[in-house]
Amino acid sequence: MSMDEILDTIRGFDGVLEMAPAAGSPFPEIAWGDHFFYYAPDGRVPGGQPYATIVTKNYPGDEACELDRPGRRRLNIHVGARVFTELLGDDPRSGSAAVDFTAVDTVLPHPVYRRQGWISITNPGANTRATAVELLRDAHEAARRKRRRPVAGSGDNRPAGSRRRSGAPT
Numbered sequence: 001m002s003m004d005e006i007l008d009t010i011r012g013f014d015g016v017l018e019m020a021p022a023a024g025s026p027f028p029e030i031a032w033g034d035h036f037f038y039y040a041p042d043g044r045v046p047g048g049q050p051y052a053t054i055v056t057k058n059y060p061g062d063e064a065c066e067l068d069r070p071g072r073r074r075l076n077i078h079v080g081a082r083v084f085t086e087l088l089g090d091d092p093r094s095g096s097a098a099v100d101f102t103a104v105d106t107v108l109p110h111p112v113y114r115r116q117g118w119i120s121i122t123n124p125g126a127n128t129r130a131t132a133v134e135l136l137r138d139a140h141e142a143a144r145r146k147r148r149r150p151v152a153g154s155g156d157n158r159p160a161g162s163r164r165r166s167g168a169p170t
Contacts, residue, residue: 001124001132006054006075007035009133013140015041019050030059039143046147049116051139052077064101064111065122075124076110077135080117080142084109087131092117107131 010016017040021027034057036050053076058068065074084092087107092114101111105125110118124132 001129003054003073006124006132010035010037010052010136010140013039013137015039015144016140017043017045019045030057033057037140039140039147049078051143052136062112065120066102067122072104072122074120074122075132076113076118076120077132077139078116078118078142079135079139083135083138084114084117084119087119 007018011018017038019027019036019038021031021034023029023032025032035054037052038046038050040046054073055067055076056073058066066072067074079087081092084090088097088109090097090109092109095109095114097109099108099111101108101120102122104123105127106121107128108120108122110116110120119135121128121132
């Protein structure tokens with residue numbers, strides 16, 4: 001699955017916001033060339049983490065996948081604890097299984113964000129294509145549901161991302 005195929009899949013979802021830092025952007029240089037995906041139909045980055053990312057290089061403390069080797073990229077998807085366990089047969093909080101993070105086209109726990117329910121696939125291909133697309137759709141839908149869920153007891157039915165928080169800048 002090429003980078004373009006992954007990007008085309010995600011870009012086809014309704015309300016997707018893609019952040020793709022590049023040279024000259026206000027984002028840190030280390031993020032240039034990577035992609036971060038949110039559900040944000042209003043075009044504004046919501047609070048919290050993206051639901052999926054594509055990284056093309058090692059980050060400090062995240063070198064296990066050897067992404068600095070030529071032609072390597074990693075798709076990361078937030079799937080939550082239940083799906084993580086279904087996919088990998090292990091609780092995301094356990095961290096007990098030994099993992100070869102250099103493996104390609106294999107669903108693996110994220111080397112850093114496993115405990116938060118993230119999986120990773122380095123160089124998705126024929127073995128993981130269908131699973132990756134399904135997980136991306138599910139993660140996008142979960143982000144959509146979360147964004148539209150009103151805060152309990154607030155009486156405010158606007159999407160969560162549109163509420164003004166006390167003390168937050170306007």
